[in-house]
Amino acid sequence: MVKKTLEEIKNNLKDVDVSETSYAERGYHIAIDAKKDNLVSVVEFFDGRKLYLADMCCVDYVEYLELVYIFKSYEALCRIKVTLKIEPDKPSAPTISHIYTIAHWYEREIHEFFGVYFEGHNKLIYLFLHDGIDHYPLRKNLTPVTQEDKVLLNSFKPEEEEDAFFINLGPQHPSTHGVLRVVLKMNGEYIVSADPVLGYLHRMHEKMAENRTYQQFLPNPARMDYPGALFFNLAHVAAVEKLCGIEAPERAQYIRVITCELNRIASHLLWIGAFLADLGGLTPFLYAFDDRENILDILETATGSRLTYCYFRFGGLYNDIDDNFIEMTKKFVKRMYGRLGMYEKLITKNVIFINRAKGIGILENDVVVHKYGCTGPIMRSTGMPYDIRKVEPYAVYNKIDFDVPTGTTGDNMDRYMIRMKEMEISLHIVEEAMKGLPSGPFNAEKIPKKLKPPKGDIYHAVESTRGETGVYIVSDESDKPYRMKWRVPSYSNLMIFPALAQGTLLADAIATMGTFDLVIPEIDR
Amino acid sequence: MGKGGIYLETKDPIIRFAVVQKILDLARANSLWPMTFGLACCAIEMMSTAMARFDIDRFGAGIFRATPRQSDLMIVSGTVTKKMAPTLVTLYEQMPSPKWVIAMGNCAISGGPFVFEGQYNLIEGVDLLVPVDVYIPGCPPRPEGLLEGLMKLEEKITGTRRFPIPEKKW
Numbered sequence: 001m002v003k004k005t006l007e008e009i010k011n012n013l014k015d016v017d018v019s020e021t022s023y024a025e026r027g028y029h030i031a032i033d034a035k036k037d038n039l040v041s042v043v044e045f046f047d048g049r050k051l052y053l054a055d056m057c058c059v060d061y062v063e064y065l066e067l068v069y070i071f072k073s074y075e076a077l078c079r080i081k082v083t084l085k086i087e088p089d090k091p092s093a094p095t096i097s098h099i100y101t102i103a104h105w106y107e108r109e110i111h112e113f114f115g116v117y118f119e120g121h122n123k124l125i126y127l128f129l130h131d132g133i134d135h136y137p138l139r140k141n142l143t144p145v146t147q148e149d150k151v152l153l154n155s156f157k158p159e160e161e162e163d164a165f166f167i168n169l170g171p172q173h174p175s176t177h178g179v180l181r182v183v184l185k186m187n188g189e190y191i192v193s194a195d196p197v198l199g200y201l202h203r204m205h206e207k208m209a210e211n212r213t214y215q216q217f218l219p220n221p222a223r224m225d226y227p228g229a230l231f232f233n234l235a236h237v238a239a240v241e242k243l244c245g246i247e248a249p250e251r252a253q254y255i256r257v258i259t260c261e262l263n264r265i266a267s268h269l270l271w272i273g274a275f276l277a278d279l280g281g282l283t284p285f286l287y288a289f290d291d292r293e294n295i296l297d298i299l300e301t302a303t304g305s306r307l308t309y310c311y312f313r314f315g316g317l318y319n320d321i322d323d324n325f326i327e328m329t330k331k332f333v334k335r336m337y338g339r340l341g342m343y344e345k346l347i348t349k350n351v352i353f354i355n356r357a358k359g360i361g362i363l364e365n366d367v368v369v370h371k372y373g374c375t376g377p378i379m380r381s382t383g384m385p386y387d388i389r390k391v392e393p394y395a396v397y398n399k400i401d402f403d404v405p406t407g408t409t410g411d412n413m414d415r416y417m418i419r420m421k422e423m424e425i426s427l428h429i430v431e432e433a434m435k436g437l438p439s440g441p442f443n444a445e446k447i448p449k450k451l452k453p454p455k456g457d458i459y460h461a462v463e464s465t466r467g468e469t470g471v472y473i474v475s476d477e478s479d480k481p482y483r484m485k486w487r488v489p490s491y492s493n494l495m496i497f498p499a500l501a502q503g504t505l506l507a508d509a510i511a512t513m514g515t516f517d518l519v520i521p522e523i524d525r
Numbered sequence: 526m527g528k529g530g531i532y533l534e535t536k537d538p539i540i541r542f543a544v545v546q547k548i549l550d551l552a553r554a555n556s557l558w559p560m561t562f563g564l565a566c567c568a569i570e571m572m573s574t575a576m577a578r579f580d581i582d583r584f585g586a587g588i589f590r591a592t593p594r595q596s597d598l599m600i601v602s603g604t605v606t607k608k609m610a611p612t613l614v615t616l617y618e619q620m621p622s623p624k625w626v627i628a629m630g631n632c633a634i635s636g637g638p639f640v641f642e643g644q645y646n647l648i649e650g651v652d653l654l655v656p657v658d659v660y661i662p663g664c665p666p667r668p669e670g671l672l673e674g675l676m677k678l679e680e681k682i683t684g685t686r687r688f689p690i691p692e693k694k695w
Contacts, residue, residue, distance in 0.1 A: 128608075129608070129645075129646070130606070130607040130608040130646065132607060133645060133646075135645075137645050137646075171609060171612055172561075172562060172612060172616060173591070174561050174591045177563075178563060178564070178565070178568070179564055179609060199606070199608050200606060200608050200609045200612075201564065201565055201603070201604060201606060201609070202606055202608070202646050203565075203604055203606070203639050203646070203647070204639065204641075204644055204645065204646055204647070207641075207643070207644075207645075208639070208641055211641050211642070211643070212641075219638065220638070223565070223566055223638070226565070226566040226569055227569065270569070285576070286576055286577050289572070289573060289576035289577060289578070290576070290577050290578070292573075293573070293576075293577075293578045296573075306570070306573075306665075306667060307566060307569055307570060307665055308566055308664065308665065521565050521566070
């Protein structure tokens, strides 16, 4: 796939600077150095190949700013990094939001954090920050907000129309799962348009990363995505390990798989409860939390905390698992298989639930998915078996045989069924990993106290409960990351909501949003 | 919002009836209706507290209301950002008196782990915005912690503790 794509790029894009990079060191296969005049043609080429825009970020190198676009294929492992250098004073770049819809949001984000103007962007207003901000936060030198931008601060106001009726869904609303705000323009009970407003929980993780050493940043990722804390922990740890060339011992890798899969079940259980509560059924909430508490007990014995785990370390783990852990896990797996049958009786076969979920919120595969960069169960509901655990195996997922469940129609029911199936598969993975668990050390030897990775950048992704969680780290040989950008699945997944909500009933839109399994701190970072 | 935030005082009634007041306080302390105001990680622990194992309903505080008009307890469970602050104050103002606030978790107490030099988006403690009755430290606090915080609030309202503090065995 990589060779073929490289060949195609060289044949089709004649005046572009293309080079092949080492995947093992950098996490991407092809690097393209684009110019302002050929960026759009490069992106259009990828759009034609149905690659998705996994991430887009900006890095401030003081002498110049660099825009980084990461493209990925749904079919095989092929990751392409496109860079574009721009001048630091009055930076501007051509927009690609007319090609990739998700870029509309990424560009707004870059605009407010770096002050980059995207020529041709139709709505470059602030998305995250509050109206008191006076500088571009992620620039290395203090850069005050320009006069034109001050006008755009907090300028989100619904357009005035006499007949229109606006509903603010959030920031305090039980079914937005946190502090998301969506402005809905209504026509009676039908939604005319939906517009997400973010930033009510922007906790500056990326700025903090630049101020802290790699070790000091360890507790942070867990607070980005608290239901699936271990995945973010793993993404950070694995990326730094790759960057420094540290190899974690096999026992640690197995334990990482076991704990991560347990965490996945806990996260899905939380989702079931919350989703059904959105639909009005509060009973499954109580059942799901009962099972979830069992997982938390197990993970607490190993990690020491109930929710925001900080368990993985560079080159291994915080501590080893003991016989008690294994005993409890075995007991839980046995119990959980039985409980899945109960959930089927309780929820899946419930007529009211079926009517609320079937044929609603249909996501069509070939039209939108790659334009938004959707991943995880939302993308798999359209029928594509894309799972990072399969495509790009990390830890020891390549040694364990498991299925990737897919849907057929891409409606709410499919997304629900996939998550139910995934819990079963996770149980299977836990069982398999426990069988193969080797003895030996759980920490790599001779890990320096002060990590100073070599100069360069890396992109590493894991499959969290919501989809592809990636982290892009730029190192400048110091003990702190020069820039750390998180690619979070909920961000891409949420942005498809305006398209799905258009023209549907308000109650159905809530159901659709429920199936997205949004975690807001992850989106706001 | 003023410079150091604002304080909203809840005024005592002009006429007081000693015995009636005591009965009312007892009733209030045993049926606190919290508002569902999940902000961040602590919200999940707040949900856990409401569920079967910890069962906040045992103490009469299990009826989570989605609207501030029907609730008298605001559990600020998570980080308060500058963008969220005006909304939080509005919600507090919408709650009918008498009303109480619990700051759950380090973020709501002082900004917690997210305070660093040059931070641009954080309210360092929800007590800069609204008066807080009980602080529950932890990141996040365990459900037992939230329950203990609830006891403390009951103690504040009625003047007596529901359970005696168990003797230390170590």
